[in-house]
Amino acid sequence: MVISLLQSLKLHKDKLWSIDCAKGLAATASSDRKIKLINLRNSDFKELEELDDNTHKKSVRSVCFRPHSSILAAGSFDSTISIWGKEENDDLQGTYQETEPLAIIEGHENEVKSVAWSHSGDFLASCSRDKSVWIWEADEMGEEFECLSVLQEHTQDVKHVVWHPLVNLLASSSYDDTIRLWKEEEDDWECAAVLNGHEGTVWCSDFETSESSLRLVSCSDDSSVRVWKHVEDGEDGEDVWAQESVLPQVHTRAVYCVSWSPDGYIASTGSDGILAVYKENEQGKWEVVAQQTEAHGVFEVNVVKWTKVGGKTLLLSGADDGSVNIWSFSF
Amino acid sequence: MSEFINENPDVLDENLLPSRFKDKTDIILDNDLKAENLQRRMQLFSIHQNSDCQVYRSIELVDRLLAQEEVLSKNDAPELTDAETEEDDDESEESEDPIDAQEIYDLIAYISDPEHPLTLGQLAVVNLIDIEVRENPDKTKISEVLVKITPTITHCSLATLIGLGIRVRLERALPARYRITILLKQGSHQSENQVNKQLNDKERIAAACENDQLLGVVSKMLTTCK
Numbered sequence: 146m147v148i149s150l151l152q153s154l155k156l157h158k159d160k161l162w163s164i165d166c167a168k169g170l171a172a173t174a175s176s177d178r179k180i181k182l183i184n185l186r187n188s189d190f191k192e193l194e195e196l197d198d199n200t201h202k203k204s205v206r207s208v209c210f211r212p213h214s215s216i217l218a219a220g221s222f223d224s225t226i227s228i229w230g231k232e233e234n235d236d237l238q239g240t241y242q243e244t245e246p247l248a249i250i251e252g253h254e255n256e257v258k259s260v261a262w263s264h265s266g267d268f269l270a271s272c273s274r275d276k277s278v279w280i281w282e283a284d285e286m287g288e289e290f291e292c293l294s295v296l297q298e299h300t301q302d303v304k305h306v307v308w309h310p311l312v313n314l315l316a317s318s319s320y321d322d323t324i325r326l327w328k329e330e331e332d333d334w335e336c337a338a339v340l341n342g343h344e345g346t347v348w349c350s351d352f353e354t355s356e357s358s359l360r361l362v363s364c365s366d367d368s369s370v371r372v373w374k375h376v377e378d379g380e381d382g383e384d385v386w387a388q389e390s391v392l393p394q395v396h397t398r399a400v401y402c403v404s405w406s407p408d409g410y411i412a413s414t415g416s417d418g419i420l421a422v423y424k425e426n427e428q429g430k431w432e433v434v435a436q437q438t439e440a441h442g443v444f445e446v447n448v449v450k451w452t453k454v455g456g457k458t459l460l461l462s463g464a465d466d467g468s469v470n471i472w473s474f475s476f
Numbered sequence: 477m478s479e480f481i482n483e484n485p486d487v488l489d490e491n492l493l494p495s496r497f498k499d500k501t502d503i504i505l506d507n508d509l510k511a512e513n514l515q516r517r518m519q520l521f522s523i524h525q526n527s528d529c530q531v532y533r534s535i536e537l538v539d540r541l542l543a544q545e546e547v548l549s550k551n552d553a554p555e556l557t558d559a560e561t562e563e564d565d566d567e568s569e570e571s572e573d574p575i576d577a578q579e580i581y582d583l584i585a586y587i588s589d590p591e592h593p594l595t596l597g598q599l600a601v602v603n604l605i606d607i608e609v610r611e612n613p614d615k616t617k618i619s620e621v622l623v624k625i626t627p628t629i630t631h632c633s634l635a636t637l638i639g640l641g642i643r644v645r646l647e648r649a650l651p652a653r654y655r656i657t658i659l660l661k662q663g664s665h666q667s668e669n670q671v672n673k674q675l676n677d678k679e680r681i682a683a684a685c686e687n688d689q690l691l692g693v694v695s696k697m698l699t700t701c702k
Binding site for chain 2: 160176203204206222256258274302304320345346366398399401416417418438439442443444445465466
């Protein structure tokens with residue numbers, strides 16, 4: 146398997162923290178307070194739009210597209226979440242319509258670190274340095290948000306939230322070194338499991354896209370990447386999860402991001418600037434199939450994200466110098 | 477509370493701090509209580525006594541700053557002048573030579589202690605022997621800098637603030653290929669692991685640097701840098 150760099154875009158003036166992809170688009174979030182959209186459909190990967198940069202007063206830390214719509218959510222260190230979309234206007238059909246702010250959600254006490262939409266687009270989850278995870282229910286327009294639950298079991302900052310791609314199961318990663326899984330039980334959101342094992346801040350996690358098994362990959366300041374699996378449903382809504390494997394050691398410093406592709410590949414990246422791709426040979430046995438050192442020169446890489454555009458698999462990465470790299474694979 | 481290893485430091489004269497331009501044998505900092513050292517120690521003691529109130533006010537201030545949740549008005553936020561930023565940019569572009577511990581020391585030893593009217597070098601919070609540089613000769617690859625600090629006070633917020641000051645100074649001055657790790661010297665602080673974790677959490681540092689009040693305090697600490 147060979148990684149090759151298709152395009153490198155210097156998009157932002159400061160750290161690029163987050164990338165999300167959907168429908169041939171990529172959105173990026175940066176410490177320069179800007180959110181940008183890139184077109185992935187053409188091979189020149191041009192910047193499409195820069196969203197109104199007066200919306201956030203501090204770094205934009207996280208972006209996430211709402212499934213089945215053109216709505217985007219962004220979380221910022223200014224403690225707010227912004228919602229973006231395109232207004233329906235038949236007169237403007239055929240021309241490119243600018244993305245407009247639809248709503249600002251307040252509630253967190255301080256820096257919002259991550260936002261994530263559930264697979265159906267019904268729920269938005271957010272997390273913050275205030276140690277809480279909030280679950281919001283959104284209306285179809287993306288203008289009204291009702292807070293369904295504030296989950297406060299983490300004992301430290303919550304760094305990242307992600308939903309399962311097929312079911313309503315949420316994972317949150319924390320500075321308290323644990324991952325918590327959350328599910329809905331009789332109209333209330335409850336902690337279904339706590340995953341202990343990492344020996345440092347858990348920076349990010351991602352679910353496998355599978356109907357037959359429930360698995361999660363996580364990465365940490367302890368420089369490891371681990372896969373966890375659901376073993377059985379326990380009593381009282383508590384599920385039994387166990388660590389299935391520690392992926393082959395590639396990283397020498399904190400691992401900031403992992404992404405599990407729908408094809409089953411895992412990618413990881415972090416402070417050492419290495420981009421690694423792992424493949425599972427048999428259940429629980431992983432090997433490194435591709436490795437790119439200095440993926441963004443000497444800069445720390447904060448985010449990696451798989452996407453599929455026109456049947457082609459792409460990997461996007463973003464770094465401290467504000468650049469996005471778009472990689473392709475030959476399997 | 478147990479004993480802390482740098483609780484009542486000898487205040488070193490700036491001329492006695494380790495420097496590249498002197499014979500290293502001149503800088504032996506022995507523990508003998510020579511008249512000179514004794515005098516310095518007494519000086520420090522008097523500073524401690526006289527500035528007691530100020531010290532506690534400072535601690536309170538820092539506590540408040542670190543605990544604050546609200547976005548503060550920018551009216552009274554001291555910002556770095558452009559001149560200062562430009563100067564640092566020049567510095568990072570010009571530094572072609574490999575960087576050694578002495579160079580790191582020179583960058584951070586003249587940072588003011590937030591609590592005393594003295595520098596981190598003078599208070600032996602920063603020591604040349606506690607700086608390690610793992611230089612990769614290939615400049616397209618990452619190199620590492622490790623700084624161990626010995627706070628004079630066991631108070632959590634102040635140790636964090638000193639660490640933040642050192643990190644901000646080094647991040648501005650060093651080329652991007654350097655990964656900076658700042659740790660408390662073992663046994664120097666009551667909540668060592670917590671402070672270490674915080675000082676090396678990239679996201680928390682980034683957020684702290686967007687807090688105008690906190691950045692103001694840090695900028696003040698950095699004004700004495702040479």
